[in-house]
Amino acid sequence: MINSSLKQLASMLQAKKISSVELTQSFLTRITQYNPSINAYIALDEGKTLAQAKAADVRIAAGNATALTGIPLAQKDIFCAQGWQTTCGSKMLANFIAPYDAHVITQFDQAGAVNLGKTNMDEFAMGSSNETSYFGGVKNPWSFDHVPGGSSGGSAAAVAARLCAAATGTDTGGSIRQPASLCGLTGLKPSYGVVSRYGMIAFASSLDQAGPMAKSAEDCALMMNVMAGFDERDSTSLQRDKEDYSRELNKPQTDQPLLGLKIGLPKEFFAEGLDASVAQVITAAIDVYKKLGAQIIDISLPNTGLSIPVYYVLAPAEASSNLSRYDGVRYGHRAAEYTDLNDMYNKSRAEGFGAEVKRRILIGTYVLSAGYYDAYYLKAQQIRRLIAQDFIEAFKQCDVIMGPAAPSTAFKAGEKVDDPVAMYLQDIYTISTNLAGLPGMSLPAGFAQAKDGPALPVGLQIIGNYFDEARMLNVAHQYQQVTDWHQQMPDLKRA
Numbered sequence: 001m002i003n004s005s006l007k008q009l010a011s012m013l014q015a016k017k018i019s020s021v022e023l024t025q026s027f028l029t030r031i032t033q034y035n036p037s038i039n040a041y042i043a044l045d046e047g048k049t050l051a052q053a054k055a056a057d058v059r060i061a062a063g064n065a066t067a068l069t070g071i072p073l074a075q076k077d078i079f080c081a082q083g084w085q086t087t088c089g090s091k092m093l094a095n096f097i098a099p100y101d102a103h104v105i106t107q108f109d110q111a112g113a114v115n116l117g118k119t120n121m122d123e124f125a126m127g128s129s130n131e132t133s134y135f136g137g138v139k140n141p142w143s144f145d146h147v148p149g150g151s152s153g154g155s156a157a158a159v160a161a162r163l164c165a166a167a168t169g170t171d172t173g174g175s176i177r178q179p180a181s182l183c184g185l186t187g188l189k190p191s192y193g194v195v196s197r198y199g200m201i202a203f204a205s206s207l208d209q210a211g212p213m214a215k216s217a218e219d220c221a222l223m224m225n226v227m228a229g230f231d232e233r234d235s236t237s238l239q240r241d242k243e244d245y246s247r248e249l250n251k252p253q254t255d256q257p258l259l260g261l262k263i264g265l266p267k268e269f270f271a272e273g274l275d276a277s278v279a280q281v282i283t284a285a286i287d288v289y290k291k292l293g294a295q296i297i298d299i300s301l302p303n304t305g306l307s308i309p310v311y312y313v314l315a316p317a318e319a320s321s322n323l324s325r326y327d328g329v330r331y332g333h334r335a336a337e338y339t340d341l342n343d344m345y346n347k348s349r350a351e352g353f354g355a356e357v358k359r360r361i362l363i364g365t366y367v368l369s370a371g372y373y374d375a376y377y378l379k380a381q382q383i384r385r386l387i388a389q390d391f392i393e394a395f396k397q398c399d400v401i402m403g404p405a406a407p408s409t410a411f412k413a414g415e416k417v418d419d420p421v422a423m424y425l426q427d428i429y430t431i432s433t434n435l436a437g438l439p440g441m442s443l444p445a446g447f448a449q450a451k452d453g454p455a456l457p458v459g460l461q462i463i464g465n466y467f468d469e470a471r472m473l474n475v476a477h478q479y480q481q482v483t484d485w486h487q488q489m490p491d492l493k494r495a
Helices: 006-014 020-038 046-061 103-111 153-160 177-183 217-227 276-291 304-325 341-352 355-368 373-394 420-427 431-436 469-482
Strands: 041-043 072-076 114-119 166-170 186-189 210-214 262-266 295-299 400-404 440-449 455-464
Touching: 006 020, 006 046, 006 217, 020 046, 020 072, 020 114, 041 153, 046 114, 072 103, 072 153, 103 114, 103 217, 114 153, 153 166, 153 177, 153 210, 166 217, 177 186, 177 440, 177 455, 186 217, 186 469, 210 217, 217 440, 217 469, 262 276, 276 295, 276 400, 276 440, 276 455, 276 469, 304 355, 304 373, 304 420, 304 431, 355 373, 373 431, 400 469, 440 469, 455 469
Parallel strands: 072 114, 072 166, 262 295, 262 400
Antiparallel strands: 041 114, 166 210, 186 210, 186 440, 400 455, 440 455
8 A cells, every 4th residue: 555656545545445545644654664774754743734634535535536635745844834843954944833724835835736745855955965054964764874965865765665655746956856766766846936935934945846756657647637636826937727737647558659759868967977887877878768768859058067166056055045034033942042133143053043044144155255256156046047048959859858867876965065076076067957957857767786785776767848747757666667666665674
């Protein structure tokens, strides 16, 4: 049952083969058993969770169920949920109880989904390994010695370990796709503006985007049907007609369901820096797409190499602005002892923020300061436009772009924690889509042998044109119809 798809679980609930309370309790029992080892969840509230499950059973009995009614989901701890501890993985918000719901939480509540709890994350979503959380690092369910990726590492680990049916994540520079790759699941970052950011604690406002993390593309499509939609409270939310993201998935199956699809392979994604064993897995996945009828086209995204330096100017600049609100006055951590207001600011922020957050605030403040704005921030914005233009030109030649989601399999905990540049390079293949506002996703494509450990998951990245999520999900779904990588489960007793 724990490996069942969302559609299968919904069918079981509708047929009264199991109740939402029973299904939810099975996940809560599994969380009790394995979460102490994995540290995927920050906040749990069995009373609230089971109350939602009971309400879902009443709704199902009344015939008012939706596709996700009664389904137990995990929520990344970046989303405010009324009455729930909402920390963003930081000491600064360790005691914050959200007084309202984020738009995403409201959408799932209205659909009748059950909130199992809040998942661990890199502090304020800043990290690629889930080692910067104030609440401790998250373990990769495939090997407890390795990281799950970040910043949505808690959600990724929870889905991979089957501690939830699916989960939410956020992606600022790859924080859905990279942990999805490292943990062997499917994760989608939608086009910027498709999912409301209201109630989602801000890191870099022009880059942050919420999305689903689940076992399969079909599950992600069902999640997107709930998450997406216009929200007038978010000035960046796009006013578009509601769409069914699963509409492409159930067409009559043929031997070559992707006949005519043009897949672009950027040469920059297969250059120096890509682990050879990961490249082999990606090449094998591309061969499967050839058998499904797709045409492979070599393309170039010439400014890909500039995406890391551009991102680490723009994202810290926005973080510097967004995190200025945490001053110890209205909410958040306040130092116990101080002499005056300025001393309170200094001590509260010094104690409340971790090292990586401080590093990015300092960088951001520097690039926005007088005398450096034009040289750094403005120049980065100009290059950002060039990166977006690369994609516009590429999509004149192809329908989707494919490549690795991460340059390697999961690395060992502590391996890169003292080398920020090495950590930042983990997102080399994902950051450019955030800078351009494009949708991107990662799906399991196999396993590669780690340098000094077990075989670990590898993710294939699919990048689509603006608002092309439905086609991307179908492209992933067709691959998952002829492979079973997305159904593989880690053995938690041996991890």
